[in-house]
Amino acid sequence: MQLGLFRALFPRWNFFDRLTRPLALEFKAVDTHSWNQVEFEAARTRFSLLVNPAVTLLHAEKDVLDDFVTDLSQLIGLDGLVDLSDVRRLSSFRMIEALVFARLKKFETNATQFQFRISAQSESSPETIFVSDVLVAP
Amino acid sequence: MGFYVARGLTAHLISFALILQSIEIFKMLKFPETLLIWSAKTIGDELESSLPFGFGHWLKSDHSVRQLALAQFIVAIGSFLFPVWPMLVLLLVIHLLLCVRFRGSVNGGSDAMTAIVLTGLIFSTVIHRDALAQAGLLYVAIHVLYSYLKSGVSKVRQREWREGRALSGFLRQSLFNDIREVGLWLQNCPTLSLTLCWLTMLFEILVAAVVIAPLSIGLILSVVIFFHLLIYLTFGLNRFFWVWISAWPTVFFAAHQVQTKIVF
Numbered sequence: 001m002q003l004g005l006f007r008a009l010f011p012r013w014n015f016f017d018r019l020t021r022p023l024a025l026e027f028k029a030v031d032t033h034s035w036n037q038v039e040f041e042a043a044r045t046r047f048s049l050l051v052n053p054a055v056t057l058l059h060a061e062k063d064v065l066d067d068f069v070t071d072l073s074q075l076i077g078l079d080g081l082v083d084l085s086d087v088r089r090l091s092s093f094r095m096i097e098a099l100v101f102a103r104l105k106k107f108e109t110n111a112t113q114f115q116f117r118i119s120a121q122s123e124s125s126p127e128t129i130f131v132s133d134v135l136v137a138p
Numbered sequence: 139m140g141f142y143v144a145r146g147l148t149a150h151l152i153s154f155a156l157i158l159q160s161i162e163i164f165k166m167l168k169f170p171e172t173l174l175i176w177s178a179k180t181i182g183d184e185l186e187s188s189l190p191f192g193f194g195h196w197l198k199s200d201h202s203v204r205q206l207a208l209a210q211f212i213v214a215i216g217s218f219l220f221p222v223w224p225m226l227v228l229l230l231v232i233h234l235l236l237c238v239r240f241r242g243s244v245n246g247g248s249d250a251m252t253a254i255v256l257t258g259l260i261f262s263t264v265i266h267r268d269a270l271a272q273a274g275l276l277y278v279a280i281h282v283l284y285s286y287l288k289s290g291v292s293k294v295r296q297r298e299w300r301e302g303r304a305l306s307g308f309l310r311q312s313l314f315n316d317i318r319e320v321g322l323w324l325q326n327c328p329t330l331s332l333t334l335c336w337l338t339m340l341f342e343i344l345v346a347a348v349v350i351a352p353l354s355i356g357l358i359l360s361v362v363i364f365f366h367l368l369i370y371l372t373f374g375l376n377r378f379f380w381v382w383i384s385a386w387p388t389v390f391f392a393a394h395q396v397q398t399k400i401v402f
Contacts, residue, residue: 004241004242005184005188005237005238005242006234006238006242007237007242007243007246007250008233008234008237008242008243008249008250008252008253009234009250009253010250011247011250011251011254011285012246012247013284013285013286013288013289013292014288014289014292015247015289016289016293016304016308017289017292017293017295017299018296019296019303019304019307019308022311040313041313041314041315042313042374043314044314048374048376049367049370049376049379050158050376051158051161051162051165051376052162052374052376052377053162053163053165053166053168054169055313055374055376056162056166056244056245056374056376056377057166057169057171057172058374059245059313059374059375060240060244060245061171061175063243063246064175091180091181091183091184091241094179094181095175095176095180095181095241097180098174098175098177098179098180099171099174099175101174102170102171102174102175103171138179
């Protein structure tokens with residue numbers, strides 16, 4: 001049983017405590033060279049104090065990204081490497097894959113193969129955390 | 139604030155919050171990525187292996203989200219009108235199923251506090267002996283106050299907060315461009331940034347003192363509403379606003395209990 005599914009029963013009241021380097025999620029179609037950033041940006045809408053679907057969804061997507069990076073860190077071996085086959089079995093990997101594909105479709109509707117990468121932003125230069133192998137659009 | 143007033147207010151407010159959340163889920167489903175990211179393909183295995191009696195098989199389907207959101211909408215309207223324990227139990231079950239369906243939670247803290255509020259309300263509604271029923275509301279109040287205290291203490295333990303750099307950092311990570319600009323501006327105002335960081339930490343740590351401080355409900359509520367409105371405006375966390383506000387009547391009830399029993 002995955003206890004994480006029931007995390008609503010185990011509150012952690014650590015709100016905005018640790019300031020970590022922001023994560024950047026980028027994607028590209030395989031036959032292109034340039035990486036495009038997945039933007040987590042929202043516009044304010046009327047009545048959003050009552051109902052705020054776009055923002056709630058973006059927050060949930062950012063949580064998916066954080067969860068994947070956390071899951072990844074737990075797979076890192078003593079040699080500092082990760083077995084990609086283990087990564088592909090992660091639910092959070094499949095969720096990131098779906099998120100990236102959804103964004104890719106808005107960019108390039110004909111793309112059938114793509115990659116994504118995750119990096120931690122810093123003031124000097126970004127540090128790449130993960131680069132996927134070539135993924136096939138579902 | 140007396141027990142029945144506090145319980146009634148909390149029940150109405152959390153029901154209202156869940157009506158809003160149901161509508162929000164329906165609107166989230168209009169974004170194609172919602173059912174792509176949280177789909178049978180991505181989390182179906184986890185759901186099926188974690189839930190018994192084939193329940194996971196139903197829950198992983200796309201229909202389940204709509205069905206649960208509709209059920210929550212209907213039951214929340216029911217509990218807003220008639221906040222009786224069967225309605226509250228149903229709401230809790232549906233809420234938890236929705237959290238599981240979204241792989242644990244839609245919106246972390248607010249989902250956890252929703253579960254706490256509903257649990258406390260159920261207890262205080264099922265039990266007919268007043269002294270025990272009051273424990274249900276006190277349970278919620280303790281969690282509310284602890285949430286602020288823990289949040290404040292965990293901030294104080296971070297150097298970025300103590301040195302006044304954290305707030306501008308978080309604002310720069312906001313989803314809203316205008317707030318990111320504020321964060322950039324604040325980065326260049328170290329004294330103001332330091333002051334705001336410490337005000338935030340002190341507010342969160344000292345909130346628990348309202349239980350013993352003979353301050354007016356209006357004053358406390360104004361400050362709390364202001365704080366949560368700011369969080370909503372800077373980070374778009376509308377769910378937090380409604381769920382935490384729904385829990386505050388229990389704190390006023392707890393304060394009333396403490397202050398009428400302790401003579402200063």
